[in-house]
Amino acid sequence: MSKESRLDNGLARPEKALKGGGLLVLAVVAVLFPQFTSDPAVTNYGVLALIYITAATAWNIFSGNTGYISLGQAVFFGSGAYAMGIAARDWHLNGDIVFALLPLCGAVGALIAVPFGLIALRVRRHTFIVITIAMFFIFQLMAFNFSFTGGSSGLQSPFLNWPAATYNTPFYYIGLAYAAGSIVIAWLVRRSRFGLQLRAIRDDEDRARGLGVKTMRVKLAAFTMSGAITAMIGAVWFFYLNQVEPQTGFDPIFDLTLVLMAFLGGYGSISGPVLGALIIEPLTLWLNTQPAFNGGGLSQILLGAVFLIVVLFMPRGIIPTGGEIITKLRMRGRPAVIPTTTMGPVASAPTISSGGAR
Amino acid sequence: MTALLRTEGVMKAYGGVQALNGATIVVEEGTVAGLIGPNGSGKTTLFNVITGYERPDSGEVWFGDRAITGLSPDKVFAAGIGRTFQLTRIFARLTVLENMLVAAQAKDKPKNLLSWFGRDAWTHHRRHALELLEFVGIERHADVLAGSLSYGQRKLLELAYVLVADPAVILLDEPAGGVNPTLINLIADRIRLLNTQQGKTFLLVEHNMEFVMGLCSTITVLESGADVVSGPPDIVRTDKRVLDAYLGVDLEEDPR
Numbered sequence: 001m002s003k004e005s006r007l008d009n010g011l012a013r014p015e016k017a018l019k020g021g022g023l024l025v026l027a028v029v030a031v032l033f034p035q036f037t038s039d040p041a042v043t044n045y046g047v048l049a050l051i052y053i054t055a056a057t058a059w060n061i062f063s064g065n066t067g068y069i070s071l072g073q074a075v076f077f078g079s080g081a082y083a084m085g086i087a088a089r090d091w092h093l094n095g096d097i098v099f100a101l102l103p104l105c106g107a108v109g110a111l112i113a114v115p116f117g118l119i120a121l122r123v124r125r126h127t128f129i130v131i132t133i134a135m136f137f138i139f140q141l142m143a144f145n146f147s148f149t150g151g152s153s154g155l156q157s158p159f160l161n162w163p164a165a166t167y168n169t170p171f172y173y174i175g176l177a178y179a180a181g182s183i184v185i186a187w188l189v190r191r192s193r194f195g196l197q198l199r200a201i202r203d204d205e206d207r208a209r210g211l212g213v214k215t216m217r218v219k220l221a222a223f224t225m226s227g228a229i230t231a232m233i234g235a236v237w238f239f240y241l242n243q244v245e246p247q248t249g250f251d252p253i254f255d256l257t258l259v260l261m262a263f264l265g266g267y268g269s270i271s272g273p274v275l276g277a278l279i280i281e282p283l284t285l286w287l288n289t290q291p292a293f294n295g296g297g298l299s300q301i302l303l304g305a306v307f308l309i310v311v312l313f314m315p316r317g318i319i320p321t322g323g324e325i326i327t328k329l330r331m332r333g334r335p336a337v338i339p340t341t342t343m344g345p346v347a348s349a350p351t352i353s354s355g356g357a358r
Numbered sequence: 359m360t361a362l363l364r365t366e367g368v369m370k371a372y373g374g375v376q377a378l379n380g381a382t383i384v385v386e387e388g389t390v391a392g393l394i395g396p397n398g399s400g401k402t403t404l405f406n407v408i409t410g411y412e413r414p415d416s417g418e419v420w421f422g423d424r425a426i427t428g429l430s431p432d433k434v435f436a437a438g439i440g441r442t443f444q445l446t447r448i449f450a451r452l453t454v455l456e457n458m459l460v461a462a463q464a465k466d467k468p469k470n471l472l473s474w475f476g477r478d479a480w481t482h483h484r485r486h487a488l489e490l491l492e493f494v495g496i497e498r499h500a501d502v503l504a505g506s507l508s509y510g511q512r513k514l515l516e517l518a519y520v521l522v523a524d525p526a527v528i529l530l531d532e533p534a535g536g537v538n539p540t541l542i543n544l545i546a547d548r549i550r551l552l553n554t555q556q557g558k559t560f561l562l563v564e565h566n567m568e569f570v571m572g573l574c575s576t577i578t579v580l581e582s583g584a585d586v587v588s589g590p591p592d593i594v595r596t597d598k599r600v601l602d603a604y605l606g607v608d609l610e611e612d613p614r
Contacts, residue, residue: 193463196452200460203449210411210431210441211461211523 030176034169043168045282047240050175052281054233055254056261056273057182061189062226063259064268066219067202068124071255072132073230075116075139076109078249080231081238083108085155086148094158098239099174102232109231110224117223121216124205133255140250154245157238171240178236179274182229186270189222198222253300257284260303264310266319275318280306361420362387362559363439363527368407368417370400370583377403378414379583383561385527385576390553390560392574392591394567400583401563402444405529409441410434421527440525444532444563446512450505454496454515457504458487461519483522490518494548510541517548528552530562534569542566546573571595 034043055077063070083105088098120131143149162170189195197218200208209215238244258273261280266272280303287299314321363385370378378400385391393401406412408419410431419427421437429437449457462483491497494514499507504515513533520528533549534542546569552558564570570577571591578588579600587597594600 193459196456196460196463199452199456200449203451204447206411206431207443207447207449208460210409210435211519212432212435213460214432 034172040168047171047175049281050179051237052277053179053274054182056258056277057186058226058229059258060273061186062222065198068128070132072136074250074254076227076230077234080105080234081244081249084235088158098158105235106228106232110228113224113227117220121219140246143246157242178233260307266317269319272317272319364420366418369415383578385561388557389575390573392570392577393563395580399580438526440520441529442516446516448504448512454504455500458519462522490521494518510537527559534566
């Protein structure tokens, strides 16, 4: 391979075109989806799936890149919802104008993420996870106990004067805009110097710092971005459901669901959390409508089982594992990717693993 | 010649264990210096103290005429001291080229927030990074994940990405440890080239005596955290204290 061809670091041209074409088709389908059906029961799936795509992608921008598993994203989600509710109530806002408050909700999420991050990001791995969970409970308790949050009865969203038959459609497009926006941000982060620094932190934080990466600043920036996006989509979700209560806004299942989505689809990749959200959210919704799964309790047990299966058999998720299988199939009979003199009979490794297993 | 890097009376204890007990070493500018000693004599601890990964209990570290005692690792690296680790520390899930870029872009000063997201800010390091990979002989692996490199190749990668920031002194912790003979020769050759052609100063810890004696112009022997003797290879090789402390045990059959 020549130096020049590596400089552009891209896929081969036909592969690039294929990928671009696929994305275009997906985008067109996503945009036209509400035109096929205006049945609220169906568009409901779309709206909630898009909300979860956004939240899972936001989770992935921080946790997927840095390897710091956050189980406190509901802090941002709930805070965004409450910020919207409180602002609209206290400023007496009604109608479409309330959507102008979304950036404010993002700012609230970012404002919470900074002190939250300054505390939690001092520690790593399990300790970090425990602190994020603790932070989550603190916020849920605050929502229960403060008077300005409405206590245990929560808040109602301002009335939107939209026709009932197509009520979901604007929400669908808002959700789509947020999903697309967060995916674009995730992509920008991944290919930038910022993303490189985040992934270096994931692999060896001390070494990255030793090489001059400002680790705290970089981690905090990613955490804040993630928090701001999650807070905004939390506010959208609040409008969509018309209300927020402490146990729905700050919901532990929300945190676990995001992680499950990312792990199922492929932790760390951009498409992984999107695919995970597209599978899990509609599946959960559908299961909850089935009489056999009365009340949703059984569907959660089923999700737990899915999580176990993913961790046991596809620990890296659908996208990376699928990618590996495809590469393996393509590479069949060809020498391995890195033939080296020092690694012994690597060249025959793929055939051994595919043929010799049983 | 002037001393580019020196430590004076460095002490460091871990609980009751005195890892460094007044270690004093001097590395002249433009030389390849060696640091040898038995296992547990404090070589790696001294490296950690110099590069800021450990704080000494007392003693000083000087880089030229600047005291760098107790500076954080990134400040030491920015000052111009690069190091590699005994067990290599590469970024396993980044590609080889990305590993290089992490080290290369750290010294850039992004102009504004947007430039964090741009590629231009660091793609201009690409050519330099590839040249260095070519220099250490692993450029054909530039696009594979660093975690899939062999141990010897990781050592080369670590050397290359330390070089990318163009440090004045490079500390190598067992560059030949666990590496096959062909690669050892390549590593020695690269160190020699960097020293003679670019005037880079090296300080290396190594157990492979042939490697050390062939490469270094000055060798310091550490024993129980203190320097025993320091001088050219021929002197050190025949020094009685050194033979007692280190080489004697190493060359004879181990009685156990």
